[in-house]
Amino acid sequence: MSRETTIVITLVVYKIILVAIGILTSRKTNDTDDFYLGGRTLGPVVSAISASASSSSAWTLLGVSGAAYAWGISAIWLFPACVGGFILNWYVVAPRLQTLSHETNSLTLTEVIARDTPPKYSIAVVASIIIAFSLLFYISSQFQAAGKTFSATFDISYDKSVVIGGAIIIFYTLMGGFWAVSITDTLQGLLMAAAAIILPIAALVEVGGFSTLVQQLPQVDIDGYMSLTRNMLPSAAVGFVLGLLGIGLGYPGQPHVVNRFMALKDQKALIHARRIAILWAVCVYSGMILLGLCGRVLFDTIPDKEKIFFVATNNLFSPVIAGVMTACILSAIMSTADSQLLVAASSLTHDLRLHREKTSVKQSLTQARVVVFLLSIAAIFLAIFGTKEIFDRVLFAWTAMGAAFGPILIVRLLCGPITPRATLIAMLLGFTLSVVGYSIPATKGTYIDRILPFVLATVIAYRGTKK
Template sequence: MNRVILIEFIIYFAVIIGIGYATSRTKMSHSVFLLGGKKLPGWALAFSERATGESAWLLLGFTGFVFTTGLAGIWVAIGIGLGIIFAWLFLARRFMKETDKHDVLTLPDFLAVSFGEKENLIRWVASILIASFFMFYVGAQLAGAGKLFFTTFDMDPKVGIILATVVVLGIAFFGGFVSVVWTDMIQSVMMLATLVILPIVALIYINTHDLSIATSLVEAGESFDSWFGGATGFALGVLFFNNFSWFFGYLGGQPQLSARFMALKNDKEAKQGIIVSITWTILAYTGAFLIGLAAIAMYKQGTFADTETILPNMILDLMPTWIGGLLLAGILAAIITTANSQLLVITSSVSEDIIHKALGMRLNDRQLVWLSRIVILVSGVIGMVIALSSQSLVYLVVSWAWAGVGCTLGPAILLTFFWKRYSSTGVVATILSGFIFTVVWISTDMDEQLTARFATFFVAAIVGIVFSIVFPDKGEETKETVNI
């Protein structure tokens, strides 16, 4: 076990938990605990949104994916990049204004109050959807932590999972949204440093050791050197949509990301967020893609029993110990930021949407904050149990959650924003169809043919449109009658 890296990890843990504790010492109303009270700067929210959106799956999952697929992995980065840009340019301000208009704290509550009918049913189905998939999302992050500790310290992954859980719970429990955003900001910079510095060092290594990425792509497999994976015809379309389909999960349906939009104060802060988020995305995804390609040149296929440990292995092979420790902490930062945000989303769905709103329990701010903290602890332990018992890849689990939540709630948000005839029945139908379809789809081998990220989005959207036309809200029926 490397003592220098271990000391750096301990310092890192102490700093971010300290920040979480410091922010908890301010007056903590329920709205501040869940959404920051509209007091956080746009640039900090943008850093937080990017750190939250790009978790262990980017640094571990995506780099491993590029290593096993080659150039065709670029379409994942393009799909995600365009999704992020679209969300910040066309949805962020809308979320900000709608939050102010309806005085809501969560995505399910926004959908509920936007439709007078069936609002409690909307809260229930949206909250159950989020909690169900996000438990596994949290588990995927903690599993990524286990892989990191195993690669870095040859530590039992289960011990690493438990350690990461303790840190995640410490941050989220103390200060809620405010502490998560400020620790996210620091960790987002650490993530970006890892994704910018490592590919530069790797490319220098490749050049000085007479290696060639182009030659290695040819040797790795017949499809590695093709931007379309060697596919043609229908197979080409499937490959393109499977990789590009991450785009659909960014269209307003990820509550942990939309919360950052809802927390924006004004247009000036939104503009700051747009600049920061787009710049971050371009640098981070370019770096992650280059890391995957560099790994193909540096290592033979089959070198790793788990390809999602490539990035930490590259750091240990290429960097001086003390710098390597800092970059490895950047991976841990990605894991912790996302797990924190997932826990807050689950917490807000349970405490605010179900207990406070749907069940109508009258609790004061202090009681609601402590209720949220209890939910954080319980959810964190459940996520830890999932991580300890799951054998699935981080990339795969996050992909399922992306489909089940983002590609289900995405159509609901877009239709709410841009289609006046969308009805409360349509909202419920959108969520239920997306939930059921995703579970059924990933339970069969169909997900290997056409990803649920693509299929779920369009199934949920079509079902929502059809049910809205067939079952309009009473106000819509009255309006149409008057127009006639």
């Protein structure tokens, strides 16, 4: 059996499973509480793995391994940044948000932030616009990952690949809502963990072991490849390191991640979930960094650094095994956008009705599904006609939402309610400074882009706490 045939068969089987999940979970989706939070009955395994997968996926598999391949040792800073973000989320945010959302019956992050504030402050409107704008870029990056994978595996154009991946995601997200998203993301997360263990180990064995890797890396003919700061001047080096570490600050502000905390059934489930999630993060991020470094030794010239994952897979395994792994990871990448689609839909339907008369359950579900469909189409167009750099696009959306919502959420959970005025100012300032910092080449990816907006928004939010 050829590699292409194996991939096709595996893909078909996996897609049948996804479609079946969508159909079966549609029976458990009877109202908006089910559609957005699965009735608040998530157990530890599903919540931990699905939250981890929805916060990582294409960016981790392709972006982090590609960064390690291109940058060298300095990519190691991504490990404490991302694992630290997991720790911040699961030990500081999760227990408090789970309790607060249950007490207030909040379904979304925006509802937690904007609840009981006067309509004149338009917090829900501003939050919804920020979420929809940021997640549009985030979702399109997942479609890009699918397109790159299909085009690298089959004789199919990138544009067609994006459309195929998007169509599958649209179907099962529309059918099953939160339950479909959580279960498929759990499958995705397990596949990612398996790949992050198997593939780097195979690459390390091919190199000749860790000692050989250490001997070979200094021979890579790239300036600063063995430097933790890429041989930058001191001021630039500080900005580079802080910029990478600042990625961890974005975790609390991701609506598609923290909604899993709100869906947990109880504190006992949370305790088990955070252990699973931290272990997952350690395995996946260390594995992808190791893969990128081994890949540079094994495959010196790759035009697109974000394809090192697939180049290594195709060269290190037999056609059948490589086909199965490629197909599974392709499916995992494609299923990541579902969480972002669901959160964006909740922002543009549920959140914008915080101060309005509630519509019927049937109307709410219909509106949510229409928004999911329209956002998917917009993301497909952006993936086809926009830039093709997954790493940068994800970090842009990640940092923007992290600076807009993370400070407000943390201060709200630790210090109590924040005045509506301070909430709105902190949200707008964090988001705006993050976008401006990203848009300026000299500050893009530095602490000015990823840390300063977060810190300033936190100060404003804290000063606005109701004493």
